[in-house]
Structures are given as structure tokens and as C-alpha cells.
Amino acid sequence: MIIQSLRMAFESITANKIRSFLTMLGIIIGVIALVVLVSLVSSASDSVTAQVSTLGTDLLTAMVLDDKGYPLRLSELDQLATNPTIGQVAPLTQTVVTAKHGYTEEAATLYGTLPAYGEIYHWQMQRGRFLKTTDIDNSSYVAVLSLEAAEKFFGQSDPVNETIFLNGRGFKVVGVLEEDTSLMSVMTTSVKIYTPYTVLVRTSGMRGISNFIVTPANPKSMDEAEEALNAFLMRRFKEDENAFFVFNQSNLMSVVGTVTDMMSYLLGGIAAISLLVGGIGIMNIMLVSVTERTKEIGIRKAIGASKGSILLQFLIEALVVSLMGCTIGIALSFGLLQAATLVAGGLISFYLSFRIVLIAIGFAVAIGVLFGIYPAYKAADKHPIEALRYEG
């Protein structure tokens, strides 16, 4: 009986193609709105989350805003690192220098840091090595280049053991980093040079550390590490909590998560309303169709269709319209997301969220039943004699 009802539904849908299509259009648009919007948000959110996690999630960033005349020194950070809840500590002091090799002369960002910095970010070397503890202790004039800096100053040739001049002073290149694809690299210049912190302090005359990163001894003891860091800074800066700023990257992740979840619900809710409107369209057309087909209902009843089979016929018709609309909508959504990925130029890859596809199908079924049941009941409840007498 279900198969027969399905056949009847297809017959009646194809008998009135334009009307069926227009009815479906409401569902198609609703489904596209739901699937595309939610998929966009979830793809974008995944992409942002992935980018943020390249910044390191088990990581605290501290900034000194007001050193009260007593700049923070490296030895103090070493002391902080002895705290059992804290893993590694690395300062990052930066300045802009003029770098020169051969005839190439260009502004570059020079960072003064420790070997721990590279370890914290799990940096991979393309050639040579990163900074070593002995470089720091001996204040060696060595430099590690970002891949872009190496290409800019040395082209295709191997820069390791070559000399690069920074503000006129010669530095021996000891290594080149792999390409940096993190979010940070998008936000800052890519021509970067890393040198021992001690060297930067000596050559630039910069006093004190204004920026450093801290990792917890154990990824699970993030909160304890943050507490220890705060306590250390409070003590150091005379209990003035406005003198410094500690930023917890994992908080950023959860904020990103909350915001994108809210976006999903909001957009999904709006899209669901448009689906609901599509459902009302189905009910409207089904009611017209039931009236138009009063005679047909009468004939079917006269030759032995029960109330149940008429109800099933019209209900399945509403369901088929709704599910066909849903299928077309999902297919178009897939196309739209592919197009969006092309437009985004590989920056974000938009994909169809499987969960939202299931939700859309569930919604379409619910709408088909919800808005189909009343017209179907009206059809089934017609008196056979009056229905047969109907001339429409």
C-alpha cells in the first residue's frame, strides 16, 4: 500500500509540475538556508579553531604594561621557571632592523628569545638548527631566519654559515625555519629573524622584557600555572594588577567556541523559520489540491478506498513534496558550499555538515507530516456521495 501511495504521489506531483515545484521551492530555500548557513558557520569556526590552536592552546602569554622603573630581567624569568607548576618560559622582545646581504637590503623584524620558544611552538627546521643555550650564555651573534627571510636575502642558495648584516653588525646564519602557516604569520610580517635574547638586548639597548610566554608543567595544570604566573607578576609589580596582562589561549578557544555555537543556533533558528514557512506553503497547496480532487476522492472511495488509504495517499504526497524539496535543497547547498570554498581561495574550506543534513531531513519529514496531516485528514473525511457529486 505504501508503494502504491508513493506511485500515486509521484503521479500527482508530476501531473502538476509547476505547482509542485513552486511548493517545493519553499522547502528548497528553507533547507538551503539551514544547511548552508550552519555549514558556513561550522566550517568557519573549525577553521578559526584550527588556526587558533596553531598559536598553542596550552600556553599563557604575559605582557608587561608598566615596569615601575624596574625592567623585568631574564634571571627573574629563570626563577619563575623553577616553580613546579610551570614548564618553560621564553621572552620575546622584538625590534625592527635593516637587514642586508649582498645587494639586498630590507627591513626585517628581529626577535630576541630563548631556545625554549622554538620548543614551545614545536618549530621545525628547514635547514640548520634553532638557537641553543650556549648561544644565549655566550651572547653569540647568530641568527635563525624565517623561510621568507631566507628566500628574500639568499634566494635559492643555502644561507647556513653565511653572514647577514643587521643594522650593520654581522650575524652568522645557523638555521632556517619551515614555512609558518599559523594565524600569527598572517597578522605579522613574514621577514623574521631570531637571535639570542642576550644579543638583542646588547645591540638594541632595549631594557627589560615586556613580552613572554609560559607553558604549564602539565597541560592539565593550566589553571595552577596561570595562578603561579599571576602571583609572580603581582609580587613583582607591587600588587598592581594593571601593570601587566596575562592572556590564556585556551580561554580564547572556548570564547571562539561559544561565539560560533551561538551563531549556529541563531542562523539555524532563522533558517528553521523559513522552513516552517515552506511547510505552510505545502499545507496551503495540499488544501487546494484536496478540494480540487474531491471528485477523485469520491471515485476512490466508491471503488473501495478506505479512509486510511486516502489519508495515507495525501500524507505521503505531502511527505514526498517535502522530502524532494529537501533533497534538492541539500544538493544545491553542497554546490553552493563548493562554490564558497572556491571563492574563499582555499583560506577556508566549507563542507556540508553531516549533522545539519540529518537535522534538515528530520525537519523536512516533520514538516511534511505536520502540515500534511490536516489536509490528508480533510480528504479522508469526505463523505463519498458528496465527494462524487462535486463538480469542480
Added chain:
Amino acid sequence: MNKAMIELHDVSKIYQVGGQEVRALDRACLSVREGEFVSIVGPSGSGKTTMMNIIGCLDVADSGDYILDGLSIDRYSDRELARIRNHKIGFVFQGFNLLSRLTAEANVELPLIYQRLGMSERRKLVAEALHRVDLYDRRKHKPQELSGGQQQRVAIARALVTKPSLLLADEPTGNLDSKTGAEIIELFHELHRSGNTILLITHNPDIAKTANRMVQIFDGKVYEEVVS
């Protein structure tokens, strides 16, 4: 003597029309035996269609008893009435009442679908019924591609396909020219000769007289007149 197919005892049906009671059937009694061909005549509004509807289980009487093929039809649910219409009764209407979207074949198949028969069984019965009315060659045509007489023959095939106990025809020649009408009536006679029980409503006294028995209805009351 064959057993009774239809027995109506004091059947009444009252309609409310504009606040007024209209007694469409007034204690009507009728008995039709298996294999009989009975014609029903009467002026319009006399109650013959009401009687036909009650006999065809499209409507139920307000009072009185109706026994069809040994089954008492009073107090049946909608679902059971649908089942009886499906299995025991074949309708032929004045306006053919075919579904215009469907081919002749699909129209004839429809009652079998409601019997939930399998595909091969349905095919066989549909072919049989269409051969019977000599329209097998035109089975793929839609109603509007067929002449009035052919449409009525499709409708007759649809009524026959379930092998019902009773064929009910309500003015089957009313929309046809006299020549085609005569052909349709001849088809009914043929069906009657092969054993079908037929109840035929008509305005045309010449057609009515060709039946075994002619029944007259006037103001909801039944008057019988034996023809042959």
C-alpha cells in the same frame, strides 16, 4: 430459485434540506435474487439514487434492514463499508468517473490496488476485464483520448475487475448517444447472460423494459412491475 442477493426491508432515509425533512426513501422494500437483471425507473428526486447509494454501501439507511449477499449491512463501520464496496460491488456511473490522469489500464487496476493484490495478479485480472469489454488494445490511452462509449466500457471493466457479486449502474447511458447507449446496454445483457447480478437505474423506458424486472420508485416508495 436462486438465493437473494439484495434484501431491503422498510428502509427509510431522511435528509434535512433547508430545515425541512425530505423523506428520500420511505419504508422501501426490494428483493433481488442472484443472477437477476433489475431496472429501476422513476422521476428525478423520487429516491432512486438514494436507494442505489444505500445498496452500494455508499450511504447507510436511517431505519430498516439491508441484507447484501447474506450480510446485514446495518451498523458497519466506514472501514468495513469500504471493504464491501471494494469486494462485492461494482459501480458504473452516468459520468463515467474515471481518473483523467491515469490510463485506462491504471483506472481498471485501481480497485485491485485497494485489495492489496500483487502486481502479477493485478495484471492478469486487468487484462481479463479489458478483454471482456473489448478495449484491451486501447489500455494505454487516457480517458480523454477515448470516446464516451469507450470510457464507459473502461468504467465497466473497472467495475468487473474485482468479480463483484453485484453490478450497480446509475444512468450508464445518460451521457451517450442512443447508438452507443444501446451498445453499452447490450454489454450489460451479455454480462447478465454470463451470470452477473445487475441493478440498472435509467430514465429510458425502452431500456428499462429489456430487464428481467422493472421496479418503479415514486416519492420514496417502491412499486414493482414484472416485465418478463
